[in-house]
Amino acid sequence: MTLEAIRYRTGSLQVLNQLLLPHQTVYDDIRSVQDAFEAIKSMKVRGAPAIAIVGCLSLAVELRAGAGGDDPVTFIRESLCHLTSARPTAVNMGRAARELMEFAENESMEKNSEQLRESVIAWIEDMLERDVNDNKKIGNYGAQHILSGVPRDSVTILTHCNTGSLATAGYGTALGVVRSLHGLGRLKRMYCTETRPYNQGSRLTAYEAVAEGIPATLITDSMAALTMREMDITAVVVGADRVVANGDTANKVGTYQLAIAAKHHGIPFYVAAPSTSCDLSLESGRDIIIEVRPPEELTSINGVSIAAPGIEVWNPAFDVTPHQLITGGIITELGVFLPSELQAALTGRLTAL
Numbered sequence: 001m002t003l004e005a006i007r008y009r010t011g012s013l014q015v016l017n018q019l020l021l022p023h024q025t026v027y028d029d030i031r032s033v034q035d036a037f038e039a040i041k042s043m044k045v046r047g048a049p050a051i052a053i054v055g056c057l058s059l060a061v062e063l064r065a066g067a068g069g070d071d072p073v074t075f076i077r078e079s080l081c082h083l084t085s086a087r088p089t090a091v092n093m094g095r096a097a098r099e100l101m102e103f104a105e106n107e108s109m110e111k112n113s114e115q116l117r118e119s120v121i122a123w124i125e126d127m128l129e130r131d132v133n134d135n136k137k138i139g140n141y142g143a144q145h146i147l148s149g150v151p152r153d154s155v156t157i158l159t160h161c162n163t164g165s166l167a168t169a170g171y172g173t174a175l176g177v178v179r180s181l182h183g184l185g186r187l188k189r190m191y192c193t194e195t196r197p198y199n200q201g202s203r204l205t206a207y208e209a210v211a212e213g214i215p216a217t218l219i220t221d222s223m224a225a226l227t228m229r230e231m232d233i234t235a236v237v238v239g240a241d242r243v244v245a246n247g248d249t250a251n252k253v254g255t256y257q258l259a260i261a262a263k264h265h266g267i268p269f270y271v272a273a274p275s276t277s278c279d280l281s282l283e284s285g286r287d288i289i290i291e292v293r294p295p296e297e298l299t300s301i302n303g304v305s306i307a308a309p310g311i312e313v314w315n316p317a318f319d320v321t322p323h324q325l326i327t328g329g330i331i332t333e334l335g336v337f338l339p340s341e342l343q344a345a346l347t348g349r350l351t352a353l
C-alpha cells in the first residue's frame with residue numbers, strides 16, 4: 001500500500017504534514033483555500049502534481065459549503081488565482097486553474113449556482129483518480145523503456161528529490177517508475193539523493209522506500225557523480241515541475257548537475273512527468289520562473305543553525321536541465337518520447353511506439 005499524502009472525501013480534506021516527516025505522521029485539516037495556500041507555500045504539501053490537487057480540493061471543500069453564494073464563478077476565479085501564486089515554478093496548479101476556470105465559465109452558462117458548484121466539485125474530484133492512473137502509466141512505460149535497453153535481469157536507478165506518493169495523488173512519477181520496476185522484480189537497487197536543502201530524498205523518498213521494502217541507498221547530493229561511476233547505474237530518473245516545448249525541464253535544484261554527470265558517464269537520463277506538468281506555451285527553459293526560497297531553509301535544519309551567522313545565501317528551489325541532456329527520454333502517461341518529439345506527442349500528432 002503506498003503512502004497517502006492526501007485524504008479526501010467530499011467536504012473534507014486532510015494532508016500529511018511533510019514538514020514533520022519522517023519522524024511524525026500528522027495529518028492537518030485543510031478547511032479553506034487559504035489553508036491550502038499556506039500549506040503549499042510552507043511546503044507542508046509539495047510536489048508539482050500534489051500542489052495542484054490539494055489546491056483544487058481545498059476549493060471543492062469550500063464550494064461544498066456553499067462558498068461563492070450567487071456568484072461562484074468569481075469565487076472560483078479569485079481562489080485559483082490565489083492558489084497559483086503560492087509557488088511559481090511548477091506548472092500543474094496554473095494549468096489546472098486555467099482548465100477549471102474554462103470549465104466553470106462554460107458550465108455557468110447552463111447551470112444555477114448550486115448545480116455549478118456540484119459540477120465543479122465533480123471535475124476536481126476526477127483529478128485525484130486521473131493523477132494516480134497517469135502515474136501508473138508513467139511507471140509502466142518508464143519501466144518497459146528502461147528494461148528494453150538493457151540485457152541484464154535487474155536494473156539500478158538513481159533518482160533525486162521526492163517524486164512518489166508524497167508528491168502526487170499516489171504511486172508517483174519517477175518513483176512510480178521505480179515502483180513498477182520493483183513490482184516486476186527487476187529493480188536491483190535505487191540510489192536516492194538526500195536533496196539539500198529541504199531533504200526531500202532523505203526525509204521523504206527514503207521514507208517511502210523503507211515503508212514499502214524498496215531496496216534503496218541514500219547518498220549525499222555530492223556523491224551522485226561518484227555513485228554513477230562506481231555503482232553500475234542503469235538510468236537516472238527524475239521528476240519535473242515544468243517541461244517546456246523544446247523539452248527543457250525545471251526540476252528540483254541539483255537535477256542539472258545530475259544530468260551533466262549522467263552524460264559524462266554515458267548513463268541515460270530520463271524525466272518522468274505527466275502531461276499536466278508540461279507547458280507548451282513556453283518555448284525553452286529560459287522562460288521558466290525559478291522560485292527562490294528563504295535563506296533559513298539552507299542555513300538551518302529543524303531550527304538548528306548549520307551555517308555561519310551573517311553569511312549570504314542563494315537558495316533557488318529549482319534548476320533547468322537543457323533538453324540535450326535528457327538522453328533517455330521524457331516518460332509521460334502517453335508514452336516515452338525524445339524531447340524533440342514531445343510537442344507532437346502532447347498535441348496528439350504522435351503516439352508512443
Ligand SMILES: CSC[C@H]1O[C@H](OP(=O)(O)O)[C@H](O)[C@@H]1O
Binds near residue numbers: 049238252
Ligand atoms: C512528482 S514530481 C515533484 C517535483 O516537485 C518537487 O519539488 P518540491 O518538493 O519543491 O515541490 C521536485 O522538483 C519534484 O521533482
